[in-house]
Amino acid sequence: MYPIRYVEPTDPRLFDWATNVKIAARWCCQECGQLDRGLLCAHHIVPKSVNPAKMYDLSNGQCLCYICHLRKHSGVPQLLILLQFASVLVKSMAPKDYPEMP
Ligand SMILES: [Zn+2]
Numbered sequence: 001m002y003p004i005r006y007v008e009p010t011d012p013r014l015f016d017w018a019t020n021v022k023i024a025a026r027w028c029c030q031e032c033g034q035l036d037r038g039l040l041c042a043h044h045i046v047p048k049s050v051n052p053a054k055m056y057d058l059s060n061g062q063c064l065c066y067i068c069h070l071r072k073h074s075g076v077p078q079l080l081i082l083l084q085f086a087s088v089l090v091k092s093m094a095p096k097d098y099p100e101m102p
Contacts, residue, residue, distance in 0.1 A: 014056070042061050044061065
């Protein structure tokens with residue numbers, strides 16, 4: 001599996017490519033339909049390391065949310081990702097300081 005490499009701000013061409021991928025997808029995750037723009041990213045269908053010539057090719061881009069993007073790169077089944085996400089959420093909601101037992 002290929003690791004995720006997020007867009008380096010030092011490469012404005014890649015940043016523009018990612019923006020154009022999201023615009024072409026109407027700012028919607030093409031796997032799950034997520035519409036929150038802050039959660040969306042651009043995925044290289046053919047990895048940059050495999051074919052650098054397609055790095056800025058709009059047709060090589062897919063608009064995905066972070067969870068679907070992780071799944072693309074990890075190969076982990078959707079249910080497992082959801083369980084991991086749920087466990088993080090539950091932990092974040094738990095009270096930080098439990099009261100002393102009497
Ligand atoms: Zn998604």
